[in-house]
Amino acid sequence: MREKLIQAAIEFVYKHGFHGLSMGKLASSHKIAVGNFYYHFKSKQDLIDHCYIQCKKNEALALANIDTKGSYKKQLSKYLAALLNYYRTHMAEYTFVKDTESGGAIGIAARMAGRTEESHFAQFIQAGIAQDHLRTINPELAIQLCTSSIHSLITQEKLTGTASITAD
8 A cells, every 4th residue: 555655646746746745635636545644654754755765766676777788888878878768658756756856855864765776876987987987076966967967858858749869
């Protein structure tokens, strides 16, 4: 039931916007008793944090099987293409992550858990620095730059109705 409630909240935010989220509206839109939410989550903030962590876990799972053969540049391209494809096919999760990160709506513990899910990519960035493929940069900043670029591409695609790049 907990996973169903998390997915319901992510879908609600995608359809109605983050600021319109309330336990009552969410419960009535999914024909679930409000008490079910409070049984599984201490508060709306607790629900938001769990949704964010679940989105980051799903993202990490989708990116875990990237082929690591080839040059560092090719591996980086594969990672970014996989992330772009993941967000294109999981728009509700993409919207939830983008809105919570940009709006500061997630708690510190959830943000740290999200960073843990990104640790594979952070290690990849650190390896690129160590091997002189990349200039010295904070891995968290590099991840933010990559995800911000992908957010911009998806926004452009939404506005124009066409894929800005192919992720193959």
